[in-house]
Amino acid sequence: MQDLMAILPLVATGAGAILLMLAAAFESFRKEGISIMGIGLFAFAFFVQLAVANSGSFAPYSGVLNGMLATSTFTKVAGLIILACGFFSAIAAQAYFTQNKGFVLEFYCLMLFAACGMLLLTMAAELITLFIALEIMSLAIYALVGYDRKSVRRSEAVLKYLMLGAFAGAFYIMGTVFIYAGAKSTSFRVITDVIATTGFLSNPPLVGGAFLILFAFLFKAAAFPFHAWVVDVYDGAPLPVTGFMATAVKTAVFAVLANFLMISSDLQAAWVDYLFYIAVFTMFAGNLIAIAQNNLKRMLAASGIVHSGYLIIALVAIQAKTFTGGAMLFYLAAYALATLGIFAALSYLAGEEERRVSFDDFKGLARVRPYSAACISIFLLSMAGIPPTAGFMGKFYIIASAFQAGHVSLAILGIVSSILSMWYYLRLIVLMYFREPEDRFEVAEMTLAPLGTIILAICVFAISFYPVVL
Amino acid sequence: MEHLLINPGFPLLSTLIFLPLAGAFLLLPFKNDDTCRYISLGVTALVALISLLLIAGFDTTTARFQFAETRPWIETLNINYTIGVDGISLLLVVMTTLIMPFCVLASWSYIKVRVKPFMICLLVMETAMVGVFVALDFVLFYILWEAMLIPMYLLIGIWGGPRRIYASVKFFLYTLGGSILLLVAIIWLAKTNNFSFFIPDMMWQDYGFRAQILVFIAFFLAFAIKVPMFPFHTWLPAAHVEAPTAGSVILASILLKMGTYGFLRFALPIVPDATVALMPYVLWLSIAGIIYGGFTALAQQDMKKLIAYSSVGHMGFVTLGIFVLNKQGIEGAILQMINHGITTGALFLCVGMIYERTHSRELSVSAGVGKYMPVFVTFLAFFSLSSLGFPGTNSFVGEFMILAGTFKYDGVMHGNFPYLALAAIPGAVLAAAYMLRLLQKVVWGGTNNPDQSYLADLNWREIVTLAPFLLFVFWIGLGAQPFIDYMDTSVTVLLDNFNAHRAQAIALAGELLP
Numbered sequence: 001m002q003d004l005m006a007i008l009p010l011v012a013t014g015a016g017a018i019l020l021m022l023a024a025a026f027e028s029f030r031k032e033g034i035s036i037m038g039i040g041l042f043a044f045a046f047f048v049q050l051a052v053a054n055s056g057s058f059a060p061y062s063g064v065l066n067g068m069l070a071t072s073t074f075t076k077v078a079g080l081i082i083l084a085c086g087f088f089s090a091i092a093a094q095a096y097f098t099q100n101k102g103f104v105l106e107f108y109c110l111m112l113f114a115a116c117g118m119l120l121l122t123m124a125a126e127l128i129t130l131f132i133a134l135e136i137m138s139l140a141i142y143a144l145v146g147y148d149r150k151s152v153r154r155s156e157a158v159l160k161y162l163m164l165g166a167f168a169g170a171f172y173i174m175g176t177v178f179i180y181a182g183a184k185s186t187s188f189r190v191i192t193d194v195i196a197t198t199g200f201l202s203n204p205p206l207v208g209g210a211f212l213i214l215f216a217f218l219f220k221a222a223a224f225p226f227h228a229w230v231v232d233v234y235d236g237a238p239l240p241v242t243g244f245m246a247t248a249v250k251t252a253v254f255a256v257l258a259n260f261l262m263i264s265s266d267l268q269a270a271w272v273d274y275l276f277y278i279a280v281f282t283m284f285a286g287n288l289i290a291i292a293q294n295n296l297k298r299m300l301a302a303s304g305i306v307h308s309g310y311l312i313i314a315l316v317a318i319q320a321k322t323f324t325g326g327a328m329l330f331y332l333a334a335y336a337l338a339t340l341g342i343f344a345a346l347s348y349l350a351g352e353e354e355r356r357v358s359f360d361d362f363k364g365l366a367r368v369r370p371y372s373a374a375c376i377s378i379f380l381l382s383m384a385g386i387p388p389t390a391g392f393m394g395k396f397y398i399i400a401s402a403f404q405a406g407h408v409s410l411a412i413l414g415i416v417s418s419i420l421s422m423w424y425y426l427r428l429i430v431l432m433y434f435r436e437p438e439d440r441f442e443v444a445e446m447t448l449a450p451l452g453t454i455i456l457a458i459c460v461f462a463i464s465f466y467p468v469v470l
Numbered sequence: 471m472e473h474l475l476i477n478p479g480f481p482l483l484s485t486l487i488f489l490p491l492a493g494a495f496l497l498l499p500f501k502n503d504d505t506c507r508y509i510s511l512g513v514t515a516l517v518a519l520i521s522l523l524l525i526a527g528f529d530t531t532t533a534r535f536q537f538a539e540t541r542p543w544i545e546t547l548n549i550n551y552t553i554g555v556d557g558i559s560l561l562l563v564v565m566t567t568l569i570m571p572f573c574v575l576a577s578w579s580y581i582k583v584r585v586k587p588f589m590i591c592l593l594v595m596e597t598a599m600v601g602v603f604v605a606l607d608f609v610l611f612y613i614l615w616e617a618m619l620i621p622m623y624l625l626i627g628i629w630g631g632p633r634r635i636y637a638s639v640k641f642f643l644y645t646l647g648g649s650i651l652l653l654v655a656i657i658w659l660a661k662t663n664n665f666s667f668f669i670p671d672m673m674w675q676d677y678g679f680r681a682q683i684l685v686f687i688a689f690f691l692a693f694a695i696k697v698p699m700f701p702f703h704t705w706l707p708a709a710h711v712e713a714p715t716a717g718s719v720i721l722a723s724i725l726l727k728m729g730t731y732g733f734l735r736f737a738l739p740i741v742p743d744a745t746v747a748l749m750p751y752v753l754w755l756s757i758a759g760i761i762y763g764g765f766t767a768l769a770q771q772d773m774k775k776l777i778a779y780s781s782v783g784h785m786g787f788v789t790l791g792i793f794v795l796n797k798q799g800i801e802g803a804i805l806q807m808i809n810h811g812i813t814t815g816a817l818f819l820c821v822g823m824i825y826e827r828t829h830s831r832e833l834s835v836s837a838g839v840g841k842y843m844p845v846f847v848t849f850l851a852f853f854s855l856s857s858l859g860f861p862g863t864n865s866f867v868g869e870f871m872i873l874a875g876t877f878k879y880d881g882v883m884h885g886n887f888p889y890l891a892l893a894a895i896p897g898a899v900l901a902a903a904y905m906l907r908l909l910q911k912v913v914w915g916g917t918n919n920p921d922q923s924y925l926a927d928l929n930w931r932e933i934v935t936l937a938p939f940l941l942f943v944f945w946i947g948l949g950a951q952p953f954i955d956y957m958d959t960s961v962t963v964l965l966d967n968f969n970a971h972r973a974q975a976i977a978l979a980g981e982l983l984p
Contacts, residue, residue, distance in 0.1 A: 326546070386619070386620065386646075388613045392613065396653075397547070399653070399657060400657050400661075404661065411657070412650075412654055415650040415654060416650060419643070423643075430635055433624060434634065
């Protein structure tokens with residue numbers, strides 16, 4: 001029974017996706033109905049996950065599924081974050097499609113499929129399962145990015161993403177083959193035992209395999225030097241999809257990356273030095289790209305790279321013996337709240353056909369729509385890590401964990417990078433508050449997205465003062 | 471806990487912190503500008519009255535933290551919500567709460583657009599500022615220390631002068647950049663103390679000399695930029711000039727004090743050996759600030775810039791007093807922090823009042839207003855005299871104590887010749903020169919004054935705003951002892967602990983320590 005409980009959220013999202021696909025075939029369910037159903041299903045899945053969250057850590061159906069899946073507090077909280085991301089992205093999508101063309105009835109269904117893949121990804125404890133989960137997620141996201149075939153920008157984005165994603169997938173499969181050659185199994189548990197007996201560095205196929213698999217993950221996580229695709233793809237995708245990719249996908253990828261590194265402390269130890277440099281370069285490359293952007297979406301995409309850098313700091317600092325992932329999950333939650341908030345706000349502020357996307361378009365927003373501007377400022381300050389927002393707490397935990405692991409220089413570089421990032425976050429605040437409006441910012445009447453934005457803004461403070469995740 | 475005197479009854483300090491924040495939320499539904507003004511005035515006045523209870527209930531015989539409250543906050547990292555006041559922070563807290571209602575009054579007609587957001591910023595500022603002075607948990611301190619930047623940034627950037635964007639961004643990035651190493655130092659200190667972020671736990675520990683130096687540098691960057699000490703002062707004139715009156719008053723009276731408060735609260739007790747080692751450099755930087763601030767102020771045509779540079783000089787005296795490390799010096803420094811808050815705050819209010827009438831801060835435009843604004847120039851004259859340290863006013867007492875401490879320091883450390891005190895003396899002369907120049911220009915001007923006959927003298931609201939400042943100028947000037955009594959025990963204990971720690975460290979390390 002407990003086994004069933006553990007995979008219930010997975011069942012709920014999967015069934016929800018199929019339900020939506022069926023509903024789309026009926027005349028009586030049109031755009032509005034489908035949107036509400038999509039939002040509702042995400043909320044339902046979230047509460048199912050919340051109900052499950054208290055069961056202990058174990059491998060469900062270990063007899064039948066042979067340890068394919070494993071759950072722990074870490075995977076469950078990651079699942080919660082993913083479903084919350086889905087919920088708020090769905091709300092943003094509802095607002096977005098009241099003003100933009102290109103809606104297809106399968107939109108929410110694809111989002112649920114992607115979420116399903118992500119949940120599976122966090123729980124996967126076996127390399128083939130992991131690959132299937134990765135592909136469920138990726139294929140749904142490819143479709144979400146590029147379903148509007150008539151738009152050149154969408155097509156460009158999806159082509160870039162698909163090609164590079166396919167390469168990453170190939171690397172992953174190659175890595176799996178190597179690991180199978182080294183460990184005679186694809187199960188994490190067996191690999192752990194093999195490394196414990198033979199050692200990691202003395203087993204070349206394992207080293208090569210882990211190398212390739214980490215490449216694939218770093219690609220998905222937008223880490224240096226695999227970060228170049230991010231800006232174009234995020235820019236080309238519809239706003240709510242960008243938000244969903246930036247948050248939910250990142251959460252899932254970092255969860256699985258942590259799970260993979262946790263296979264063995266030897267494996268993590270062999271990689272720590274490289275991850276150190278990857279973290280530093282990711283942060284600074286992201287910052288440099290972000291500083292140069294004039295388009296808000298591209299800036300947010302580049303800042304997503306910077307946040308990947310911080311998360312890699314958390315990866316460097318984790319210790320296999322006492323891994324709870326608290327710092328990482330808190331950071332992911334804080335980052336997700338802020339990013340989703342901005343994308344939810346942009347979804348209704350951008351107007352018809354994403355009219356307002358550059359920095360200058362938001363001049364004087366605070367005069368016309370003071371609450372929206374205040375919320376966006378809160379999200380930006382949280383991303384920049386200014387107290388007392390959740391983003392500061394997230395950075396604080398990550399830096400504290402880096403200290404505990406003895407990486408003082410990484411902690412300092414992390415803080416320096418957060419100062420650099422103030423440059424582009426402040427720029428938007430300056431424009432919104434300190435300039436006179438030229439635009440009247442009229443948008444279609446709607447209630448859900450502004451409400452969602454305000455809820456997210458409150459959450460930014462709430463989880464800062466009551467860090468429940470830890 | 472040995473360091474805290476837990477306050478069992480009404481949570482006085484928490485009220486002081488959260489009441490302004492509650493006031494900010496209270497403002498949200500109101501649309502009428504006047505309603506917002508009255509509510510803000512009411513809230514800040516109420517906070518000021520409540521803070522007087524602190525003075526009434528303060529026990530001057532102990533150096534422990536009083537009115538303390540402690541609650542668990544983030545238990546996994548051992549971070550608590552711990553607050554309390556001692557003799558060092560008490561007067562600063564009360565000064566903060568007392569000045570705020572006058573900031574609201576000064577903005578009554580100065581701020582005409584977006585009144586509600588302005589008042590919200592002021593109230594949020596008050597929460598953060600009171601919090602910084604009473605926080606006893608280092609994470610809580612850091613959060614409030616940084617959180618303060620946001621409302622100040624908005625105050626300068628939205629309601630400021632023509633170059634407000636440059637000034638606000640410079641202010642934000644400069645002070646934020648200065649604090650980055652502070653966070654690293656905080657985490658390092660906590661880690662070394664079994665992950666306790668409780669500030670008194672970190673004091674008087676044995677960290678090793680090299681580590682102390684590094685921590686001191688982190689502290690120094692954060693606090694010296696906030697003070698601001700020469701050569702980290704360049705953000706200050708820009709911010710002061712562009713900020714609206716209330717913003718300038720808050721900056722000068724309260725924000726600058728946080729830097730010097732930081733030195734007293736953190737640098738001296740946490741890294742005493744590094745403090746001694748680096749003391750000469752800090753002292754000479756203070757002297758440089760005094761002289762440099764004085765000369766630069768002398769050359770200014772813009773009244774706000776003049777007062778801003780005079781602040782650099784006055785704060786140089788404060789850091790001088792702190793780092794001579796004796797009782798007169800430190801008590802003089804704390805008193806001078808209060809004095810500077812009163813006098814410079816009042817001077818900025820005066821400049822704001824002229825600006826509202828002439829719409830210029832240029833000395834030449836305001837030349838000769840004395841003829842038409844006799845009440846105003848009377849106030850201005852007293853505050854200028856206070857600023858230059860005229861006997862009988864508050865600044866005289868403070869500067870006298872600091873200089874007395876400086877003489878004493880020289881006697882011990884450098885043979886018997888008081889280089890340092892002699893070097894500081896020109897600063898006092900310069901202060902007289904630039905303040906009298908300001909006063910002469912504004913009151914009398916020259917033969918070709920612009921026509922000032924359209925100017926109206928101060929109204930009742932403005933007189934009510936300035937009068938309390940004048941009261942304190944003379945109260946402290948003529949009877950400073952009651953104020954010193956509040957801090958005396960805390961400063962004595964601080965220095966006793968300091969000397970005990972030094973004696974022990976020297977006994978252990980011998981010649982290795984300076």
